[in-house]
Amino acid sequence: MGTVHDILENQGKRGALEAGHAREVVEAAAAYMSDEENGLGFAYSGWAQCALPLKKLPPEARWEVATDRVRLVVEPGLRLATNEIDGPMEHVGVPYGAHARLILLYLQTEALRTGRREVELGTSxxxxxxxxxxxYGGTTGRLVRDQAERISRCRLTFHIQGTGSSSALVNQTIVDKALFIQGGERGAQGQLSLETAKLSEGFYEQLLKHPVPLEEAAIRALNNNPAALDCYIWLTYRLHVLRNDRLVTWSALKKQFGSSYRELFHFKPRFIQSLQLASAVYPGARIDVLEEGVVLKPSSSPVKKLVTSQ
Structure with missing residues (x-):
């Protein structure tokens, strides 16, 4: 996969396509390489090991995914079904898809940038x-508002197994304070605009201790592909700290990334596509795809700036 960047530089998109690289990979690599911005984003390292669902679940369904060291449980929050304070409650569903991931990246990035748990949304x-x-606007605006509300109301638990002992974020909300502005139309559903959010103390503390730096150029190139975003965050977390090659089996990869797939043979080709896209925006990534799984190799840092934890 690394050769796509060399081909693009020397022969352009047409040369990369003629060399057999998938169009979406060529487009992502080209977008990344032509991006002159040097912005950084941040994510809590737990998201590099367990991620949100890719697609919408039933409103009342909880999401759960576990790897060898981390288990994530996300429970949907509740809201008033009407404008009556003593009226019935309804589940809003857990956050999912690309927009949820982008909102979370924004919240985490702004919290680290400002050193404050409270983050302005709205125009920012x-x-x-x-x-x-x-x-932002029209259908996209409604989707973003929906995901922001899901994030603000859900409850998550990261169970993290340490060496010889365990620690966990138990019953933590991502956000423990949010300001909603009621829209002009009547009815509660879909009319709330989230203007400010305050990260919960537990989540913020873990973010401070374990941030994963990401390139905005990479996020920009993958902004509509949640599976590729998950894969990119995973690679940025794993590769640059390795000292030796590490094989990750297909069964382990399916456990982490493919819990929504029934069979391994359904998951493998989709994950390889995500891996190719993630590698397209991480030129220094050194990986091999084998019959047994994916070999991760020691690689250079994905970011162009040196970043130190706060």
């Missing part, structure tokens, strides 16, 4: 989304 979020190539 819209500007950030625009900067990473997401046009």
């Amino acid at each position: 979020l819209r500007n950030w989304l625009s900067r990473i190539g997401v046009s």
